[in-house]
Amino acid sequence: MKKKYIIWMMCFIGNTILLATELVPLPITVEVDAKKVALGKKLFLDPILSKDKTLSCMSCHNLKHNGADIVKRTKGIDGQKGYFNVPTVYNATYNFRQFWDGRAKDLADQALQPIANPVEMGNTIPKALHDLKENAVYVKAFNAIYEDGITKDNLADAIAAFEKVLITPNAPFDKYLRGDKEALGASAIRGYALFKEKGCISCHNGINIGGNMYNKFGVYADTKSKELGRYTLTHKEEDKYVFKVPSLRNIALTAPYMHDGRATTLKESVNLMVKYQLGRRIYGEELRDLVSFLQSLTGELPEIVKDINVSTR
Numbered sequence: 001m002k003k004k005y006i007i008w009m010m011c012f013i014g015n016t017i018l019l020a021t022e023l024v025p026l027p028i029t030v031e032v033d034a035k036k037v038a039l040g041k042k043l044f045l046d047p048i049l050s051k052d053k054t055l056s057c058m059s060c061h062n063l064k065h066n067g068a069d070i071v072k073r074t075k076g077i078d079g080q081k082g083y084f085n086v087p088t089v090y091n092a093t094y095n096f097r098q099f100w101d102g103r104a105k106d107l108a109d110q111a112l113q114p115i116a117n118p119v120e121m122g123n124t125i126p127k128a129l130h131d132l133k134e135n136a137v138y139v140k141a142f143n144a145i146y147e148d149g150i151t152k153d154n155l156a157d158a159i160a161a162f163e164k165v166l167i168t169p170n171a172p173f174d175k176y177l178r179g180d181k182e183a184l185g186a187s188a189i190r191g192y193a194l195f196k197e198k199g200c201i202s203c204h205n206g207i208n209i210g211g212n213m214y215n216k217f218g219v220y221a222d223t224k225s226k227e228l229g230r231y232t233l234t235h236k237e238e239d240k241y242v243f244k245v246p247s248l249r250n251i252a253l254t255a256p257y258m259h260d261g262r263a264t265t266l267k268e269s270v271n272l273m274v275k276y277q278l279g280r281r282i283y284g285e286e287l288r289d290l291v292s293f294l295q296s297l298t299g300e301l302p303e304i305v306k307d308i309n310v311s312t313r
């Protein structure tokens, strides 16, 4: 009986791993409403949304580089430090929820929160709407798209529309998945196999290679995290240190890593994952191969950001 059970368990685990191996490439293009996207882009780049007109979304989400920042915890209004490492806005549209703790259900739900966050843009939504209404260019642009012109929902909708085109297709790994077997080197191919064998794929899977479930940071050992993750929202003991499993797309560009930016290199991140999430250790060539695989997840920046030439700070 016991033996049967073990065999059944092995089949079950085997199937689960097989199912989870189906990573899919990003689409090359997406359907968009061009007017909304243009308006959303203007808003994303415009410090008009912040309290003292010094910060735009772009200040912390650098679209010319990684859609994120390069520091552990970025500085918001009046130089205040935020609590989390900035996640990239690239491919965020494919995350099942937004923010590390998943408190926003989608991009539109997320878009107004940084504006009103006291340590980010430090503004209020009524004040931001007021300032937009004073601006003839925005009044015209909103009226051309939305019957009710400048409202908080339309502001969120336009920003979210722009973010939907912030996708980075054609990573070497995606080309490989599409059938171009030359797109990956031998080390990255071995790394992909390890990614499946070691079980990384059980949490980082789907179109974003992550971003589609929550999990505890520290399954096998205490990570000494200061942030409590989903517990902050639910107050359930089992949600302590539970975060959204981040997407690994463009991961080679988005250092530092983890919700608190505690890891500065991919090597360090893989070591942390192996120890805390898988309860194992990894050395030498295997570690290098996994890093090579992660490096193959860097895609191409979309056409729409090519003409941006504002500096981030």
Ligand code: HEC
Residues within 6 Å of the ligand: 044, 049, 055, 056, 057, 058, 059, 060, 061, 074, 075, 076, 077, 082, 083, 084, 085, 086, 087, 088, 089, 092, 095, 097, 098, 099, 100, 101, 107, 110, 111, 112, 114, 115, 119, 120, 121, 159
């Ligand atoms: C001061 C820096 C800062 C500014 C300005 C800022 N963000 Fe962020 N953004 C962050 C940080 C930090 C997080 C993570 C916060 C968290 O998870 O609680 C984040 C998270 C996000 C996410 C979630 C991504 C994911 O994968 O969960 C999106 C989308 C996003 N920001 C878009 C925007 C937009 C749109 C604006 C402008 C309206 C903006 N941000 C302004 C720092 C900033």
Ligand code: HEC
Residues within 6 Å of the ligand: 195, 198, 199, 200, 201, 202, 203, 204, 214, 215, 216, 217, 219, 243, 244, 245, 246, 247, 248, 251, 254, 256, 257, 258, 259, 260, 266, 269, 270, 273, 274, 277, 278, 290
């Ligand atoms: C049990 C689920 C689970 C497994 C297995 C897992 N991860 Fe993770 N991974 C997570 C979670 C959750 C986070 C976010 C941790 C935090 O709170 O900062 C994460 C974060 C990461 C990050 C940092 C991402 C960023 O944007 O900062 C990398 C890189 C990563 N994982 C790679 C891997 C690799 C490689 C493996 C296999 C060796 C792996 N993970 C296995 C759940 C998992």
